[in-house]
Amino acid sequence: MQNRTILHLDMNAFFAAVEQRTNPHLKGKPVLVCGNPKGRTVIISPSYEARAFGVKTGMNLWEAKKLCKNSILVECNPANYVEVANHLQKLFIQFTPLVEIFSIDECFLDVSGCQRLFGSGRDIALKIKKRVREELDITCSVGIGPNKLLAKLGSHLKKPDGLVIIEPEKIQQVLENLPIQELCGIGPRITEKLNKLGVYTCGQLARYPVEILQRMYGIVGLHLHDIAWGVDDSPVMPYDYVEPAKSVGHSFTLPKDTFDREVAKKYLLQLSEQVARRLRKGNYKGKTVHLIIRIPDFTTLGQQVTIRKFLDEGVEIYHTAVKILDKFNVEAIGVRLLGVSVSNLICGSSQLSLMPEENRRQCLIYAMDKINDKYGEFSVTWGRLVSGFKQNNIISPAWRPHKNIRFGYN
Amino acid sequence: MYQALGESIEVLAVFQKGKIRPLSFKWKSRVYKISRVTSHWSAPVGKYKWHHFGIVDKDDNFFEICYDEERCSWNIKQTWKEG
Numbered sequence: 492m493q494n495r496t497i498l499h500l501d502m503n504a505f506f507a508a509v510e511q512r513t514n515p516h517l518k519g520k521p522v523l524v525c526g527n528p529k530g531r532t533v534i535i536s537p538s539y540e541a542r543a544f545g546v547k548t549g550m551n552l553w554e555a556k557k558l559c560k561n562s563i564l565v566e567c568n569p570a571n572y573v574e575v576a577n578h579l580q581k582l583f584i585q586f587t588p589l590v591e592i593f594s595i596d597e598c599f600l601d602v603s604g605c606q607r608l609f610g611s612g613r614d615i616a617l618k619i620k621k622r623v624r625e626e627l628d629i630t631c632s633v634g635i636g637p638n639k640l641l642a643k644l645g646s647h648l649k650k651p652d653g654l655v656i657i658e659p660e661k662i663q664q665v666l667e668n669l670p671i672q673e674l675c676g677i678g679p680r681i682t683e684k685l686n687k688l689g690v691y692t693c694g695q696l697a698r699y700p701v702e703i704l705q706r707m708y709g710i711v712g713l714h715l716h717d718i719a720w721g722v723d724d725s726p727v728m729p730y731d732y733v734e735p736a737k738s739v740g741h742s743f744t745l746p747k748d749t750f751d752r753e754v755a756k757k758y759l760l761q762l763s764e765q766v767a768r769r770l771r772k773g774n775y776k777g778k779t780v781h782l783i784i785r786i787p788d789f790t791t792l793g794q795q796v797t798i799r800k801f802l803d804e805g806v807e808i809y810h811t812a813v814k815i816l817d818k819f820n821v822e823a824i825g826v827r828l829l830g831v832s833v834s835n836l837i838c839g840s841s842q843l844s845l846m847p848e849e850n851r852r853q854c855l856i857y858a859m860d861k862i863n864d865k866y867g868e869f870s871v872t873w874g875r876l877v878s879g880f881k882q883n884n885i886i887s888p889a890w891r892p893h894k895n896i897r898f899g900y901n
Numbered sequence: 902m903y904q905a906l907g908e909s910i911e912v913l914a915v916f917q918k919g920k921i922r923p924l925s926f927k928w929k930s931r932v933y934k935i936s937r938v939t940s941h942w943s944a945p946v947g948k949y950k951w952h953h954f955g956i957v958d959k960d961d962n963f964f965e966i967c968y969d970e971e972r973c974s975w976n977i978k979q980t981w982k983e984g
């Protein structure tokens with residue numbers, strides 16, 4: 492692959508920073524963005540002022556409050572974060588169409604082809620940082636490298652408001668003593684296994700015999716060897732590229748633990764409906780249903796079932812999920828969180844059934860979808876869910892900008 | 902601390918080129934001049950949208966106000982009280 496210049500941009504304490512820009516009274520103060528502060532929730536995004544006290548993402552509210560008594564709790568407001576993220580994406584694609592959204596506050600830019608227009612990678616990074624600060628009043632860390640792996644490492648090395656360039660000739664030097672878990676793609680499990688082999692740093696991993704890695708991990712072993720050398724050929728995908736889904740799922744933490752099977756089933760029906768809606772929106776059907784149950788002590792149990800037919804209807808997904816639920820004794824173990832997902836997907840198959848009953852059902856669901864598209868989720872739904880719960884306060888990890896910002900490029 | 906409100910208010914605003922720019926509002930018979938819109942986001946409510954604005958007045962008070970497309974009406978959602 493030719494010499495590339497890749498930028499990785501990571502917004503600093505994104506949700507908290509958006510809250511601080513919205514309300515200037517929060518500036519310079521320890522802000523904790525959380526779910527519903529009255530319910531059971533964790534810290535989703537602590538501001539840098541709160542991080543200085545040791546507060547981390549994912550901490551319990553009481554834990555965070557103990558570390559930082561003067562912290563200010565703010566309930567998360569996804570619509571506001573999405574608005575800012577859309578603004579950011581509009582800004583980035585003014586530099587290059589090769590903007591890969593990695594998450595709501597992170598993305599990759601391939602600026603290899605636009606340096607004559609906008610200057611070097613460093614110039615572009617500085618221009619973007621300036622505009623992000625001026626237009627949105629937030630900061631970001633930028634990493635620049637010859638590939639995505641090293642660009643991401645760069646932005647990770649200096650926070651907040653950093654700018655780190657990893658020059659191709661410095662790669663070995665940067666990686667030599669870097670702990671392996673700092674590399675994107677090496678999770679806790681692989682880290683633990685490699686540590687047992689005496690491999691702690693990227694330098695050690697780079698020198699570890701690749702044949703052994705391959706024997707242990709197959710194709711992943713080759714990948715581990717590559718990234719330890721700083722090699723990563725994966726392209727930056729254009730901002731309007733839609734990856735085919737591998738699975739579609741939703742989960743929900745119950746307002747309080749339940750030991751009642753009927754209560755759990757009701758939540759299951761709503762989750763199944765949500766999953767089905769998303770399947771149909773993407774024109775997918777799937778035949779493997781996976782149920783996750785987290786019990787009050789946080790142990791997570793799960794099982795999956797593959798059936799013969801491809802599903803995209805909430806009630807069918809629900810019946811399959813209930814069959815899995817039946818294998819667990821809810822009255823004894825209790826339920827804290829439920830998750831339903833569907834995998835083994837096919838795309839774009841909507842076939843009329845030979846049975847008129849089935850066709851009528853499909854028409855009914857089509858009509859329900861249209862109404863819910865127009866009037867909001869769960870405007871029409873099954874009677875069982877009428878007194879159901881709503882969950883609007885989520886940004887799915889698969890969040891992508893709205894289609895309506897796709898402009899300027901063909 | 903945020904103080905939740907939720908009262909209907911009168912707002913003077915410019916609607917132009919698909920954008921809404923609130924200028925001042927009257928709440929409890931007092932007029933507040935908006936010096937800066939800090940943030941704007943919208944959320945669908947049924948078929949219509951609510952347009953939220955984070956705003957700061959001349960005396961540095963923070964408010965969140967909201968325009969309800971369906972009813973063509975304005976609402977004050979919350980304010981910030983120190984301490």
Ligand SMILES: [Mg+2]
Pocket residue numbers: 501502503504505596
């Ligand atoms: Mg971030």
